[in-house]
Amino acid sequence: MRFVKGHGTENDFVILPDPDGELELTAARVAALCDRRAGIGADGVLRVTRTKLVPEVAGQAGEAEWFMDYRNADGGIAEMCGNGTRVFARYLVESGLMDEGEFGVATRGGVRRVRLARGGDVSVDMGAPRVLGESRAVVGGREYEGVHVDMGNPHLACVIGDPVAGLDLTRQPAFDPEAFPHGVNVELLNAVGPHRIVMRVHERGVGETRSCGTGTVASAVAAARLAGESTGTWEVEVPGGTLTVTLDEHTSHLAGPAVLVASGEILI
Numbered sequence: 001m002r003f004v005k006g007h008g009t010e011n012d013f014v015i016l017p018d019p020d021g022e023l024e025l026t027a028a029r030v031a032a033l034c035d036r037r038a039g040i041g042a043d044g045v046l047r048v049t050r051t052k053l054v055p056e057v058a059g060q061a062g063e064a065e066w067f068m069d070y071r072n073a074d075g076g077i078a079e080m081c082g083n084g085t086r087v088f089a090r091y092l093v094e095s096g097l098m099d100e101g102e103f104g105v106a107t108r109g110g111v112r113r114v115r116l117a118r119g120g121d122v123s124v125d126m127g128a129p130r131v132l133g134e135s136r137a138v139v140g141g142r143e144y145e146g147v148h149v150d151m152g153n154p155h156l157a158c159v160i161g162d163p164v165a166g167l168d169l170t171r172q173p174a175f176d177p178e179a180f181p182h183g184v185n186v187e188l189l190n191a192v193g194p195h196r197i198v199m200r201v202h203e204r205g206v207g208e209t210r211s212c213g214t215g216t217v218a219s220a221v222a223a224a225r226l227a228g229e230s231t232g233t234w235e236v237e238v239p240g241g242t243l244t245v246t247l248d249e250h251t252s253h254l255a256g257p258a259v260l261v262a263s264g265e266i267l268i
Contacts, residue, residue, distance in 0.1 A: 008083035010210035010240025021053040027075025034073035064104035072205030080109035080152035082213015086122040089114040109152025123255040138174035155218035210240030220245035
């Protein structure tokens with residue numbers, strides 16, 4: 001099996017070129033690829049296949065030639081991944097499948113428009129965040145209020161007073177299963193300056209990751225609500241680097257680095 005390894009602010013992925021949709025991608029195979037001791041190691045897998053060949057997203061083929069089939073590290077299928085979309089776009093350009101500039105990427109959360117050149121950051125239109133209410137997360141015995149944000153996948157973004165650097169995110173934070181029947185990505189964040197936040201995240205099906213694109217946008221939404229704002233640009237510092245989120249009246253944009261670091265073959 002051919003693969004490429006890439007990351008966006010150290011949120012890392014195994015990219016599997018499968019243009020003709022021939023690869024059987026089971027949950028067990030995904031988990032084996034993402035295993036950091038026995039496999040390649042990653043937060044998730046991005047399968048690259050033609051949109052028209054995948055029935056569940058074939059309707060997007062007119063807007064996006066390529067489908068990002070994203071799987072979490074435990075093998076579970078996920079709707080969207082912001083950093084994954086940026087890394088996926090970088091791969092499409094560097095491999096010659098798409099020209100640099102602006103184009104669409106098909107996802108289970110809908111088509112995402114990306115913009116990139118061969119150097120520099122990759123920007124993706126993440127769509128309009130949907131705020132679905134408030135809920136709570138419990139981390140280390142402490143309860144934190146948060147905002148339920150739908151980014152095509154579910155998030156619980158909690159602006160807290162405790163320093164996020166001191167939190168134990170080795171275990172899944174407790175949450176209300178009625179509010180999140182399919183699990184949730186939990187973000188804990190500190191507002192550290194005007195339009196600047198520090199964030200850590202526990203992703204469902206993965207654990208704590210060094211970054212999370214959809215979670216970064218959800219965190220900016222939560223910080224904006226706290227400040228009584230709805231639009232503007234936020235810098236979000238995550239363990240793997242810094243991302244920029246821009247909120248406007250209609251959509252959100254996520255920008256940051258996306259890097260390909262290795263390619264090769266793995267025996268399966």
